[in-house]
Amino acid sequence: MVDPSATQPLEPKQLPVVLDRDSPVPLYHQLAQAIEAAIINGELQPGDRLENELSLTTRLGLARPTARQAIGELARKGLVVRKRGVGTQVLRAQINRETKLSSLYDDLAKSGRHPQTRLLSYTVGPPDDEIVPAANEIEESGEYVRVRRLRIADGKPLAILTNHLPATLAPSEDELSDTGLYAALRTHGIRLSVAHQRVSARLMSAEEAKLLGERRPAACLTALRVVYDDNGRLVEVGQHVYRASHYSLDVSLVP
Amino acid sequence: MVDPSATQPLEPKQLPVVLDRDSPVPLYHQLAQAIEAAIINGELQPGDRLENELSLTTRLGLARPTARQAIGELARKGLVVRKRGVGTQVLRAQINRETKLSSLYDDLAKSGRHPQTRLLSYTVGPPDDEIVPAANEIEESGEYVRVRRLRIADGKPLAILTNHLPATLAPSEDELSDTGLYAALRTHGIRLSVAHQRVSARLMSAEEAKLLGERRPAACLTALRVVYDDNGRLVEVGQHVYRASHYSLDVSLVP
C-alpha cells in the first residue's frame, strides 16, 4: 500500500548506474562519472541527497571503499558535500571549468574558439636573466630556447606568451606554430606533473599594447608559470601577458 | 656482511615516523604530515625515493590503503609523484602556499604580516546590481548587507574588498573591524564549502587609486568571488581590487 501523497522529501534517487567490469576504466571512476552526469543533466538537483554509501555498494555489488573513492572524487571537485551522520548532498550544477594543468591553446580549442599562434621570436642561448627570479634551480650551464608567441582567438589578439625551455626538450619552430606548447611536449614523451603559477597585473608596455591592440594606458594580467615533469625536471618557465579586457582566469577553491 | 662501498643509490630512507593511535588525528594524516615535514626540512630531497608502500605498512603496522591515503594526500598537493612499477619520488621542497579557501586576513596573519582593516561602508538593502553578473541565484526578495573595507598590511594599503552577504548571515560592523570576514562567519556556525573565483585585471578608478595610494594610471588585480556554505547556500559575493604592485596570487596546478 503506497500513498503517493506521503511526504518523501529525503528519499534519495537511485541512479541507473551501469558499470562495465571489463573496462580498463576503474570502477570508482565509472561511478563518479555516472553521478556527475546525473548532476550536470539535472537528474540530480542541487540540494538533493545522494543514495547512501551502503545502499550504493550493495545495489551495485561494490565494496565500500570503491564507492567512497567515487564520491570522494566528486567532493574534491566541489560538486558534492559529505556530512557525517547526514548524508551526501549535491552542491551545484556548475559546469566547473576547473583549475587544471592545460595550455591556453587547449582551453580555447575546447571552448569552441579558434586559437591561432603567431611566432614572434625563437632564439637559443644561455639562460636569460628574465627567468631567474622564477626558478632558482636553473642549470646555468645548459642552453635554453626562448620562444615568444602571440596567441590569437577568434581573430583578436589575446596574450603574449614568452616561454623558456631547456634546449634538449624544446619543440622546433614548426611544431609550435601548428599546435600548443604542451601538446608539442607531449609528443616528445614529456609528462607534466605540476605547475606553480604566480598571477598579478601591471600596465602594458608600449610594445605589448601594440601587439595586443590596446590603447595605452591599459592593464594586463600577468602569470609567471613554472612547470615540472614527472621526474621533477624543470620543463618550462613561462611569462604570460594577457589582455585583461578580453581574458580572465577561473579558479575554484575548496577548504 | 655488509659492504659499505656497495652502491645503494636507490635505497629509500626509512623515516622515523611516530604514530599516535590514540590521537583523534587520522593515522593517514599523521603519516602524511610526517613525510611532508621530512620534505620541508630537507631530510628528503627532491628526487629521493620514498620508502615503498609495502615496507611502510609492515614497518608501521598499517594496512596498505591507509598508507596509500597518506601518500595520495601528498601527491594531490604536488609534493610527490607516484609512478607505477617505479616508486614514489619527492618532487619539490616547495613551501607550497596552496590554493585554499581562506581569507586575505588569515593569509596575511599567517605569513607574519600585520593586517588591519578600515571599514569604508556598511549598508543594508535589496540586492545590488553590482553582484548580479556573478550570481544568478540571488534571492531577489531578501535583504543584503554590502560591506566595503580597505585592507592594510604593514601599514600599506593592499586591497579594497567589497562583499555582499544575505542580511541573515552577515556579521555586525564591530565584528568585521576586529577580524576577517571568514572568521566572523565561522563564529556564526557557517561552514564554507566551495568558492569560485574569476581573476582579471583593469585600470584603477580615481577613487581606488586614492584609497590604495597609487598614482594613475595604475593597474589592479581583480577577483570576483562567489562562496557557498555546506548546504549549498550562497554566503558571499565578493569583489576584490588588489594593488597589483604589492600583491600577487599563487596557484598550483596538477593535471
Next chain:
DNA sequence: GAGTGGTCTAGACCACAAC
C-alpha cells in the same frame, strides 16, 4: 622475473547528527 604502484574486496568499529 622481481618490484612497484593501481585497483578492489569484505568486512570492522567509531563519531556525529537527527529523531
Next chain:
DNA sequence: TTGTGGTCTAGACCACTCC
C-alpha cells in the same frame, strides 16, 4: 536509537617498469 559518513584492517590480483 538509528542511520550516516570517517577510518582502518588484511588480504587479493593486476599493470607497468626495469633488469
